[in-house]
Amino acid sequence: MSDLTPAAAPNDGTPVDEPPMEAVVDLLGMLAYGELVAFDRMAADARLAPDLRRRAVLSEMAAREITNYRRLAGRLAELGADPEAAMAPYVRAVSDYHEQTEPNDWLEGLTKAYVGDAIADDFTREVALVLASPDRDLILDVLHDSEHADFAADELRAAIAIDPKVANRLSMWARRLVGEAISQSLRVAGERPSLAALLAGRGTDFQALLKRLTTAHTARMGAVGLNN
């Protein structure tokens, strides 16, 4: 599909339109593992916080990812899938991404959360629209609320206001994050053809999808004073 109208993604539950179970389990497994890792990374980044107030804010946000994990794992179990088995195929790509993009300080950690979570959310939102309910609703529901992004954006803007040179360093860092994310995404797409087929089978225009993701990313970078 080349637009986001829900009509392109039926949710009336007619069997002919239901995406294949294997692809749904693949997708939920990927998202569940993403939440588990997001929790872990955010908890670790909280340790980089310059004070206890900021550390508490990030810790609370991390905890919310676990609530989402629980819901996704619950849905997998409901579908008769083993959450652990459904997550396993994504462990290597996600671990590699994070090993390649270990933040060196509080601002790099925030940039990573600000840039990475938003791209992941945008992509997830697009994929959710090709699913039927209740999976579509569940997935739209576990997307990050804007609180984390707003917090990160405020911190980044404040840091850049104090020292404009920070913007260059963080812009380069963000480009590295995006590059690494793309490279790991392509690897997953190659290894899990059911996910790519899920999108392709629904008539997804990949070029238009990529353009939407890129446009939104560029706008977000500009909003905090970073350049793409």
Add this chain to the structure above:
Amino acid sequence: MSDLTPAAAPNDGTPVDEPPMEAVVDLLGMLAYGELVAFDRMAADARLAPDLRRRAVLSEMAAREITNYRRLAGRLAELGADPEAAMAPYVRAVSDYHEQTEPNDWLEGLTKAYVGDAIADDFTREVALVLASPDRDLILDVLHDSEHADFAADELRAAIAIDPKVANRLSMWARRLVGEAISQSLRVAGERPSLAALLAGRGTDFQALLKRLTTAHTARMGAVGLNN
């Protein structure tokens, strides 16, 4: 006091029996920081888990500590105290404790949680009894539920059943944990006399308190096949 009867700790709100505000803020600050750190350490220990299922269980338990943190910080704010300022005096002792007792593997992490959380809970329960409501109720409410202890105990017993030599190594490790905890507790008691005064002022029999803590600890060690 030499027993745990609630009569020794009035909760009828009469001013003459209310513990001094400074001591209550000190205590809530200590507990709040303890929760923030417990979250952090448990989240880090989850990374040592041998599989995704265990990692998820520990991550979910970590997230619960943050809910408790939120409640304690909320109460501090209600009392007109700044949560950050109330937590600050405990940062060094708690950090030093954890730096001195960094687990090397999954079982050491579980032993630390099993041994350390329980002693902290026992101590906290005793202190709560000298407070008035609502602080007393709040503190009793944020104590760890037994789920984490049960999970850790099951894992430890299973590991010792497979390889009995593990028991010696973990027993020594537990002794080191207790020694380091005592040394940091004495430091805090010396630096925060209001806490010690809170207990002393209520007629706490320190020797009896220490005996109760030790007896419970020894029983817990034995329950999973460790020796004290």
